[in-house]
Amino acid sequence: MLKIYGFARVNKGARGKTRDLRVLWAVEEMGLPYEIVGMDHPNHDLDSPSYRAVNPFGQIPAIDDDGVVVTESGAILLYLARKSGTLWPRDLAGEAQVLRWSLAALNTIEVPVLSLWFVNLSGGKGSKPSEALHHWAQLRLKQLDGWLAGRQFIATDEFTVADILMTHVLEGGTTHELLTPYANILAYRARCTERPAWKKTLDAYCERVEAA
Numbered sequence: 001m002l003k004i005y006g007f008a009r010v011n012k013g014a015r016g017k018t019r020d021l022r023v024l025w026a027v028e029e030m031g032l033p034y035e036i037v038g039m040d041h042p043n044h045d046l047d048s049p050s051y052r053a054v055n056p057f058g059q060i061p062a063i064d065d066d067g068v069v070v071t072e073s074g075a076i077l078l079y080l081a082r083k084s085g086t087l088w089p090r091d092l093a094g095e096a097q098v099l100r101w102s103l104a105a106l107n108t109i110e111v112p113v114l115s116l117w118f119v120n121l122s123g124g125k126g127s128k129p130s131e132a133l134h135h136w137a138q139l140r141l142k143q144l145d146g147w148l149a150g151r152q153f154i155a156t157d158e159f160t161v162a163d164i165l166m167t168h169v170l171e172g173g174t175t176h177e178l179l180t181p182y183a184n185i186l187a188y189r190a191r192c193t194e195r196p197a198w199k200k201t202l203d204a205y206c207e208r209v210e211a212a
């Protein structure tokens with residue numbers, strides 16, 4: 001049985017935004033059976049030697065699929081998509097687009113957006129680094145908004161794992177103000193988060209995961 005390491009307790013600011021949701025959303029869309037191994041972050045479950053053997057970075061998410069251990073949310077989603085043959089195109093050209101946009105989500109978009117969120121959270125709002133990061137994030141979001149004009153989904157005509165990654169990145173560290181100018185991004189994000197599988201995943205997470 002597929003085991004998914006996810007949070008059982010996490011600080012209240014992070015609850016509802018953590019990256020185990022990417023994996024839980026994907027398995028819900030794919031209809032795969034799984035069990036959750038619940039980890040208590042404030043209780044230092046991620047620092048235990050047994051969890052460090054699973055993920056040397058001591059982070060969530062991770063999976064153990066009958067002995068195949070995978071960490072990194074992007075790698076997990078691509079593995080599960082290839083294994084299940086769902087949320088994944090059947091041709092090489094389509095696969096290339098899903099790989100392309102999965103990496104764009106986790107690198108080109110997540111890096112500036114998350115860095116800005118982190119600097120502002122750490123008291124740097126209004127500082128020169130914060131302004132520079134804001135400029136960088138806006139540049140990439142504007143370009144992403146242009147790509148999304150006239151497109152339903154990010155990589156192909158169908159919803160794929162790249163959409164889960166991009167949507168969750170856009171949900172994560174982005175403030176309301178950051179995305180406000182980008183109508184195509186907002187419409188895309190709404191299209192993806194309105195999917196029944198996301199709603200079911202988030203409801204089950206909120207029911208199960210305690211806030212610390």
Ligand SMILES: N[C@@H](CCC(=O)N[C@@H](CS)C(=O)NCC(=O)O)C(=O)O
Binds near residue numbers: 071
């Ligand atoms: N690049 C990793 C990042 C994982 C990550 O940042 N996980 C956070 C939760 S969303 C975590 O486990 N934080 C706890 C910690 O670092 O102590 C991925 O995409 O899976």
